[in-house]
Amino acid sequence: MQKGQYLKVIDVQGQQVSDMVAFNKHNKKEKISAGKTFDFEETILLTTGNFLWSNTSNKMLKISEDTNGRNDFLLAPCSQETFEIMYAHQGHHPSCLGNLAKNLKFYGIEQEDIPSAFNIFMNVQIRADGKISVQPPTSCAGDYIIIEALMDVIIGLTACSAEDSNAGSFKPIHYEILDQYLK
Numbered sequence: 001m002q003k004g005q006y007l008k009v010i011d012v013q014g015q016q017v018s019d020m021v022a023f024n025k026h027n028k029k030e031k032i033s034a035g036k037t038f039d040f041e042e043t044i045l046l047t048t049g050n051f052l053w054s055n056t057s058n059k060m061l062k063i064s065e066d067t068n069g070r071n072d073f074l075l076a077p078c079s080q081e082t083f084e085i086m087y088a089h090q091g092h093h094p095s096c097l098g099n100l101a102k103n104l105k106f107y108g109i110e111q112e113d114i115p116s117a118f119n120i121f122m123n124v125q126i127r128a129d130g131k132i133s134v135q136p137p138t139s140c141a142g143d144y145i146i147i148e149a150l151m152d153v154i155i156g157l158t159a160c161s162a163e164d165s166n167a168g169s170f171k172p173i174h175y176e177i178l179d180q181y182l183k
């Protein structure tokens with residue numbers, strides 16, 4: 001995506017998470033950072049009006065609109081190991097990290113370079129004592145988020161394949177890249 005373009009991510013059927021990562025197209029060592037975003041936005045719940053910051057403290061993306069309003073930036077993208085460790089799964093299991101790594105390799109980005117994803121529509125609840133739990137998404141069919149690129153970026157986007165994150169079933173995620181956005 002070029003600076004000034006908008007990414008629209010659509011939950012077509014509802015209750016489907018989409019993990020998103022972003023890298024500076026001209027310096028792939030610069031990428032979205034949950035820690036920096038929490039620092040500068042002073043919240044862990046990111047929605048309309050919030051920026052997603054990079055690991056070198058630049059604004060990379062801005063959330064222009066978010067019809068659902070619940071996203072997560074705490075948890076790492078699910079991986080083969082997630083299913084083995086948390087679910088005692090045996091054999092191959094599709095995963096966000098696997099999908100991101102496979103497709104970002106084309107851009108010279110290795111699996112080890114992939115940061116914690118911004119997990120669109122993911123509903124992670126946080127208790128006052130710090131305990132976290134993954135709940136079904138609150139997103140309904142047609143909910144969407146619009147994200148403005150504040151620099152030229154390479155975006156990785158998945159439809160998550162972790163049962164607990166998606167109310168037990170896997171659905172498609174749609175996206176569009178918009179040159180203009182007028183609310």
Ligand SMILES: [Zn+2]
Pocket residue numbers: 019077078095096097159160161162
């Ligand atoms: Zn996932």
